Amino acid sequence: MWRRTLLLGALLGTPAAAHPAGSDLLRDLLRQDLPSRTVTVQVVAGRDGSNAGLNFTGSSGGQGTLLVPLGWTVDLQFRNAGTAPHSVIVLPFTSPLPAQPRAADAAFPGAVSRNVTRGVGRDAAAQTVRFQASRAGEYLIACGVPGHALSGQYLKLSVRAGLKEADWDPAPHAHP
Incomplete structure (x- = not known):
């Protein structure tokens, strides 16, 4: 059964600045199906x-x-709400980030x-980016438009053995 958490602010488009990184905003955009071992995450570029x-x-x-x-x-459900073009790519967590x-x-x-x-x-139209998290490690969910990831348009992804379900760690992490 899908576990869904919906925060009224997320539904109404409350600005993210009203939700600190430690809030439930990111969790509200995640749903998972435990029997099929699938997590679906809304990834909205340029949300605010x-x-x-x-x-x-x-x-x-x-x-x-x-x-x-x-x-x-x-499953990353990707859409662009911003004025600039955006994309999404999962990259290995490396330093420095690739410029392009x-x-x-x-x-x-x-x-x-x-x-x-x-x-x-x-x-x-929204795109579904689907992949198998087949290797444990640290990764980035980044925008692939040149310069965007370097300017901070990324989230971290950690694939870990031993986890029972997907979740968000709200702690901020610096640029790799």
């Missing part, structure tokens, strides 16, 4: 004006880590949206 619009769901620069059990399927990620840089097969370097506009 924070970090000059270079954010995912109002978070940027590693504010929050998506924790996923090893072997689970991850390419689809071939994706950490897992399928872990990249269409038009990763050009991005898509606000009017583009």
Whole structure:
């Protein structure tokens, strides 16, 4: 059975600045199906004006880590609400970040949206980015448009053995 948590503020579009990184805002955008070992996460690029619009769901620069059990399927429901083009790609957690990620840089097969370097506009249809979290480790959910990840448009992803379900760690993490 899908576990859904819906916060009225998330539904009404309350600005993310009203929700500190330690709040439940990110959890409200996550649902999981324990029997099928699938987690679905809403990833909204440019949700608000924070970090000059270079954010995912109002978070940027590693504010929050998506924790996923090893072997689970991850569905990123990606859409762009911002004025600039955006995309999404899951990258290995490396330093420095690649200035211009390419689809071939994706950490897992399928872990990249269409038009990763050009991005898509606000009017583009939502995309599902589906991949298997097949290797434990630390990763980034980043925008692939050149310069966006370097400017902080990323969240962390941690794939861990031993987890029973997906969750968010709200602690902020610095740029890798």
